[in-house]
Amino acid sequence: MASLSKLAERSNLWPWLLLLPLAGYMAIFFVIPLADVAIMSVTEPKPSLANYEKVLTGALYQKVFLNTFLTAALVTVCCLLVGFPLAYLMSVSTPRVAMLILLLVTMSFWTSFLVRTYAWMVLLGNNGPAIWAMGMLGIENPPRLLFTRFSSTLAMVHMLAPYMIMNIYSVMKKIDPALVRSAESLGARGGSLLRHVYLPLTAPGIANGSVLVFVICLGFYVTPVLLGSPREQMIAGLIGHQIEEFLNFGLGSAMAMILLAVTLAILAVYHRRFGLDKLWG
């Protein structure tokens, strides 16, 4: 044992020995399943590129891809509109208030997507407070809220906003108050203070949060399936549908590969500019 460890030390084998179990595991339980999806996309039901052709040219699939992109973009923008002002308020309020808001955001972050999806079903349901409030305001025939694009988008904003808030707040709280004071002493007020001081200094947090929210939203399955309109599916829901209902592994895999390619492309661009390790750190 001692001689083995000496041999390992001398020939720089140690790191490889330590990495071996995990590398082997990932090869079997990560690489093989992914490779299987790639293979199925060009071999099921017979070897050809027909699946990709169908997915990329079919009107239904194009509509779902477009819908997925637009929804992800909308959710990202809404998360920014929620996240930036809240992060700003936290950075200017007393430490106690900032701590309480941060605690709430963290609590939301750690609460299961399913719990929050269920909560939105209650809030927006036909016997829920949103419809009741509309009735109180004198709206005669309140519109159906649940199982629409509105309900799934709203719930996704709620679920992903913590990612945005935490990313922006982590850079905003590091802004030196002296910078803000000196900008103010030079006459910067309201809008110009925001534009010339806060926005440039929080840009890394905004970029981090936006990339994270957009990418998670592209592949979101649970919430669009449970709260969204069945006529306006997102890509992950459609993939699940192909597999569960039709056992159409070829088509499902082709869509999965396209979703994967788009996701990895966005993350790769991000990685080259900022480094991927910053995204979750």
Next chain:
Amino acid sequence: MRLFGFAIVLFIAAPLVIVVPMSFSTASSLQFPPPGYGWQYYVSYFNDPGWLRPTWNSIFIASAVTVLTMLLVTPAAFALVRHRFRGKGAANVMMMMPMAVPHIVMAVGYYSVFGQMGIVHTKIGVILAHTCLSVPIAFLVLSANLKGFDRTLERAARSLGATPAQTFWHVTLPILRPGLVISALFAFIQSFDETVVAIFISGRNAETLPRKMFDSIRQEADPVIAVISTLLFVAVALGLIAPILWRAAAKSLRRGPAPAGRA
């Protein structure tokens, strides 16, 4: 501005809080405010094997995932933080990959490959899949801890005559314990909360709690979901607030006797 901030806080808090009164409701459908309050759905949760079995499955699977993840990740984190070798950058990226791949894509792959291996719809299949998905977060936490590790402590132990194994057991491991615990906790939560892969591969035999909740919300919205949601929400709240209270208590204890001692 303040009003807008209040609106955002309400938007974030309302869905978290609303599950609590819902769980004490007497209504059989989603009705808020509830027509009356009672314990009936708590009673049905704790008596219904249809809900208890998935709960135990989830606890069992997440525990197994935690053990397996830590056994794989701990040596790898040592290798990637403490050693220089060719291919290190690639190994680091590889470790984070399961976080970058959408779970629905992995779900399709597991469903097909595990089907061929004969482990689809088994606990072992879910454990193997979830371990892969827990690796990145456990690795991130542990390697961050390992990077901040002061290696002079190990050198001191060695210079005092400890063997490498003794140094590891009596110095390295105790210092690293908080990092290991948090890393393991993240692995547990990642598996316990994981929904998409579990929906596709856990089946009836290994049904996890998130899968059961998903099916139930999709089909009939059983009011018992409010009970589970409340229990999960309370667990998160306790998990976050307990350390804060603990730290505050420790601080006041330390602050208390100190001046007296000096006087």
